[in-house]
Amino acid sequence: MTNTYKNVYIENTATIAGIYEHEGPLAKYFDKTYTKDLYFGEKSWEKAEIKLLKDTISLILDKTNKKDSDVNLIISGDLQNQIASSDYAIREFDIPFLGIYNACATSSEAMIIGATFIENKSAKNCIVSTVSHNTSAEKQYRNPTEYGTPKPETATFTTTGGAALLLTNKRTKISITASTVGKIIDKGVKDVNHMGAVMAPAAADTIYKHLKDLDRNPDYYDLIITGDLGEYGKKILVNYLKKVYKLDISKNYDDCGTMIYNTKKQAVLAGGSGPSCSALTLCSYILKEMQEGRLKKVLYVPTGALFSPTMYFQKESLPAIAHAVSLEVAE
Amino acid sequence: MVIIMSDEQYQKFIKKYTPKPKKLINAITTFVAGGLVGLSSEILLELYEFWFNLPRKESGVLVILTLIVIASILTALGVFDICVTKLKSALIIPITGFAHSITSAALEYRTEGLVLGIGANIFKLAGTVILYGTVAVYIFGIIRLLIIGG
Numbered sequence: 001m002t003n004t005y006k007n008v009y010i011e012n013t014a015t016i017a018g019i020y021e022h023e024g025p026l027a028k029y030f031d032k033t034y035t036k037d038l039y040f041g042e043k044s045w046e047k048a049e050i051k052l053l054k055d056t057i058s059l060i061l062d063k064t065n066k067k068d069s070d071v072n073l074i075i076s077g078d079l080q081n082q083i084a085s086s087d088y089a090i091r092e093f094d095i096p097f098l099g100i101y102n103a104c105a106t107s108s109e110a111m112i113i114g115a116t117f118i119e120n121k122s123a124k125n126c127i128v129s130t131v132s133h134n135t136s137a138e139k140q141y142r143n144p145t146e147y148g149t150p151k152p153e154t155a156t157f158t159t160t161g162g163a164a165l166l167l168t169n170k171r172t173k174i175s176i177t178a179s180t181v182g183k184i185i186d187k188g189v190k191d192v193n194h195m196g197a198v199m200a201p202a203a204a205d206t207i208y209k210h211l212k213d214l215d216r217n218p219d220y221y222d223l224i225i226t227g228d229l230g231e232y233g234k235k236i237l238v239n240y241l242k243k244v245y246k247l248d249i250s251k252n253y254d255d256c257g258t259m260i261y262n263t264k265k266q267a268v269l270a271g272g273s274g275p276s277c278s279a280l281t282l283c284s285y286i287l288k289e290m291q292e293g294r295l296k297k298v299l300y301v302p303t304g305a306l307f308s309p310t311m312y313f314q315k316e317s318l319p320a321i322a323h324a325v326s327l328e329v330a331e
Numbered sequence: 332m333v334i335i336m337s338d339e340q341y342q343k344f345i346k347k348y349t350p351k352p353k354k355l356i357n358a359i360t361t362f363v364a365g366g367l368v369g370l371s372s373e374i375l376l377e378l379y380e381f382w383f384n385l386p387r388k389e390s391g392v393l394v395i396l397t398l399i400v401i402a403s404i405l406t407a408l409g410v411f412d413i414c415v416t417k418l419k420s421a422l423i424i425p426i427t428g429f430a431h432s433i434t435s436a437a438l439e440y441r442t443e444g445l446v447l448g449i450g451a452n453i454f455k456l457a458g459t460v461i462l463y464g465t466v467a468v469y470i471f472g473i474i475r476l477l478i479i480g481g
Contacts, residue, residue: 144439148412188338
């Protein structure tokens with residue numbers, strides 16, 4: 001399902017990242033980084049994640065000089081059970097809230113819902129936000145954080161960070177012009193340490209549908225970015241698109257998981273993952289490049305593995321999803 | 332226009348772009364590093380026998396305790412998981428891995444309190460080993476009893 005928008009703009013963004021992202025190549029683009037440890041002065045990983053989101057939302061309100069009452073709606077999601085980080089962070093704000101979950105594709109789902117509200121004039125503005133935290137995600141999905149197991153090279157590393165965008169109906173330099181809601185794709189992969197292979201077909205399907213629905217070629221965009229496929233998932237996507245859909249994106253394609261970290265120097269295996277991996281990259285580096293005119297048209301395609309540890313133990317394969325959002329510098 | 336790729340074809344397709352696990356290097360690393368753990372335990376065993384004038388069996392218990400204490404302290408200091416990344420399964424297979432799984436679970440769930448946190452979760456990883464270890468001991472104990480009479 002592809003929709004186009006005429007009146008949806010990005011007013012501002014806020015990003016706060018952790019220590020590993022601070023050591024990565026995008027460090028200078030983040031608004032703030034918390035580099036002492038991953039607790040941020042809190043007593044648990046979960047509380048640290050809540051603080052991260054709370055601070056990110058406060059930061060975007062500060063940056064745009066807005067009070068709670070000036071914002072119509074906030075849409076947010078994260079990786080915790082019951083999306084606890086969003087729930088507990090946003091209880092501090094006096095703003096209507098929609099909580100969503102699409103794993104690492106949460107940011108684009110939020111942008112699509114927000115853009116629809118604004119386009120339909122149901123809201124004048126809307127904050128979309130997401131957060132993830134390396135150690136709270138480890139605890140949620142894998143083993144205790146201090147527990148070490150040998151991991152394959154295809155595994156990814158959850159990004160620590162909070163990212164928020166303020167969408168508005170007032171004209172600014174960058175607009176959201178179209179979106180494509182993706183389908184759940186499950187190619188029968190059961191390897192939780194190879195999420196790139198799990199999610200690549202979902203990204204491919206969404207990119208193909210988006211281009212087909214709008215009758216565009218891949219080179220319409222200066223850059224197509226996926227969320228967190230990692231080094232190996234990237235190669236799978238490029239070749240899969242070529243083989244199955246006869247689309248060549250090799251010239252203008254990159255993946256946030258490999259942009260946010262230096263995968264050769266940092267101990268992150270195949271790259272970053274988590275909802276904040278793509279959102280941090282978009283809200284810091286990509287939008288800055290668009291502001292300064294180096295990129296004009298960007299297709300943002302975060303990818304999410306919609307897997308539940310319980311269903312994984314019950315031997316189910318891993319479902320994946322990707323939603324596309326087209327961003328353009330307004331003429 | 333669009334080619335349909337079945338799930339089986341896709342599994343084959345991704346293999347081309349997936350690095351093969353370095354089984355041989357991992358096995359050698361594990362063999363050497365794990366062997367060193369065994370060697371140092373053996374030295375410790377002899378030393379305990381010599382220092383404290385203990386029978387071999389009791390000295391063995393002291394060696395196990397020493398390994399458990401070292402593994403637990405290294406886990407708490409955040410060093411053990413880094414060592415596992417480098418030395419692969421060498422530290423996971425011996426008793427050090429067992430201690431590590433219990434300490435790391437205790438550290439992780441202390442934020443949920445003594446009863447519902449540490450109490451309920453401390454054997455999250457080690458529970459499997461304890462359960463099936465106990466079952467195996469019974470089975471092999473019975474077999475031993477039947478074959479060689481105890």
